[in-house]
Ligand SMILES: Nc1ncnc2c1ncn2[C@@H]1O[C@H](COP(=O)(O)OP(=O)(O)OP(=O)(O)O)[C@@H](O)[C@H]1O
């Protein structure tokens with residue numbers, strides 16, 4: 001990774017002095033402080049905000065997140081090392097697996113915030129159970145849990161599908177067998193993008209020299225095109241959901257992705273092109289959304 005591609009405020013010299021895995025967890029990029037959690041302890045604790053050590057089953061008690069226990073029992077996961085990021089809808093932890101480091105995305109209790117204005121993405125998606133459908137629409141506890149399970153299963157499906165199509169997304173580490181994906185519940189386990197020195201930065205967080213910015217933009221348009229070609233619209237496509245790793249763009253955050261036959265697919269694709277262009281302006285790229293859309297649709 002070139003120094004130019006480091007996130008703003010990332011201390012490259014310090015990271016270089018900290019090459020070991022153990023030290024990874026002391027870097028600024030991983031939140032190990034957790035003061036905010038203890039203040040919340042008396043309130044109803046959103047599930048995704050559990051401390052990393054609380055995620056692993058304790059010797060005598062019931063596991064706090066049964067899915068994590070299941071992943072461990074089945075040999076998918078060896079341990080959780082720390083919290084990587086707490087996003088709007090999920091908390092992402094750093095995990096250890098037999099195949100290397102993993103990102104462990106736990107869809108948090110969706111009572112915390114409204115979830116990606118999800119009605120729009122849900123529209124036309126088959127749930128197959130009117131009671132579950134109603135519970136989700138009403139945002140009852142059951143509905144929120146069902147919704148979290150659906151988002152996780154959908155993210156797995158998209159990761160498998162896009163990887164098979166050659167799109168650069170993190171490798172899913174559970175599946176493609178759907179019964180294993182169902183057992184993993186609201187936990188998406190995928191390969192960690194990054195290395196011992198820290199996670200790959202988002203394109204929103206790096207400063208790039210002009211030629212690299214152009215390559216990143218072209219790569220991002222190429223990925224949008226490849227997705228459209230296999231009938232997928234990301235539906236939240238911007239530099240906030242694109243990682244920059246070793247000179248390539250890695251597309252993340254797929255629970256809201258829709259099929260091309262979704263009734264709003266075209267509209268969402270248009271919005272993706274617009275937010276891609278808008279967020280790339282910080283890198284000095286001036287591109288017209290209509291032109292991007294034309295390129296994507298032409299394949
Ligand atoms: N496979 C991965 N490797 C490294 N980092 C990852 C990976 N997956 C997610 N992350 C980090 O975790 C953050 C949150 O992940 P993601 O965007 O999938 O969830 P989110 O809940 O939608 O978050 P947000 O609200 O910030 O968009 C990402 O911005 C990225 O920094």
Ligand SMILES: [Mg+2]
Nearest residue numbers: 087240241253
């Ligand atoms: Mg995101």
